[in-house]
Amino acid sequence: MDDIGPKALTGAALAAAMMVAAPGARAEPLRYIPPVSNPLFNESPLITTEVRPVFIHHDIPKGFLTGGGNVDVAAVQARVAITDRLAIIATKDGYADVHFAGVLPDDNGFANIAAGLKYALVLTDDAALTVGLRYEAPLGSLKTAGISLQGHGDGFINVFATAVKQFDRLQVQASVNANMALDSDADSSLLVGSLHANYAVTDWFYPLVEFNVFSVIDHGARMNVPFEGFDLVNFGATDGGTVATVAAGARFRIASNVLLGAAYEAPVTSRKDITSWRVYADAVISF
Known part of the structure; x- marks a missing residue:
């Protein structure tokens, strides 16, 4: 699995484009189940108004x-539909508590803030294709021993495309992101790709599997270390690489407008960087 990189991410982009046909009339897919893992980058292709509280436990x-x-x-993520095709999204914020087994002191602090817009190019009764742009502002306070854990430059610009296709009870989603550091001397730029599939066993139970790839495409020059972060953390490392993960879990519909989700995620490449495994728990509350 160590040869996974930009080619695989390009494949994810092609998959996203191939999953949808020509633009059609406005109609949401019969059912849509959002991904659980990689919540920062694996954006929903639908235009919705919702809040999504998220909890992540990350093991180093x-x-x-x-x-x-x-x-x-x-x-807590938030999305607000402005029109049937345009939405404002706020997808990164929150509070993090960091505990190290040794060497570096423990710390806690606020995450950076990321927000932007997304626009649906295709919306049919069984498919959607959406593009978007967001900016991550370097407002976070998460540090350890004076080292900024979320980047040290002017923030990041993220450009993405995401698509979903419905096949009766099976739903498939693909997305690709370019997360570009505005100060390449300080931070690393990433190409991120995700695939998601779920199956409607019942009207309330949706087991799912997800595949994520995080690949450094422009190394930073801030820290001379052989590892990099992916979403919450950016070290600006001089020796970043590619890490691929697989997540498995499920979503549960507990009300017409409320979905709960849980998943376990672990790397499938020999390179793990700062990720041993993760667990996720969230809720999607639609309005």
Whole structure:
């Protein structure tokens, strides 16, 4: 799996484009189940008004320079439909508590803030294709031993495309992101691709599987270290690479406008960087 990189991400982009046909009349898919893992980058193609509280427990490998540790993150995403095709999205915020097993001191603080717009190019009764743009402002306070854990430059510009296709009870989604550091000397730029599939076993139970790839396409020059972060963390490392993960879990519909989700995620490449495994729990509340 170590040869996974930009080619695989290009494939995800092609998959997203191939999943939808020519633009049709406005109609949401018969049912839409959003992904659970990679909540920052794997954006919904639908135009909705919703809030999404998210909890993440992230385990750091024992082989990492700190001897292991963990990060707990609590955040709330928000999306507001302006028209049937245009929405404002706020997808990164929250509070993180970082515990290291050794070397570096523990810390806690606020995450950076990321927000932007997305526009649906295609909306039919069984498919959607959406593009978007967001800016991550370097407003966070998460540090350890004076080291900024979320970048040290002018923030990030993220350009993305995301698509979903319905096949009766099966739903497939693909997305691709370019997360570009505005100060390449300080931070690393990433290409991120995601695939998601779920199956409607019942009207309330949707098991799912997801595949995510995070690939550094422009190394930073802030830290001379052989590892990089992916979503919450950006070290500006001089030696970042590619990490692929697989997540499995389920969503549960507990009301017509409320979905609960849970998933477990772990790397499938030998390169893990700062990720041993993760668990997610969230709720999607639509209005």
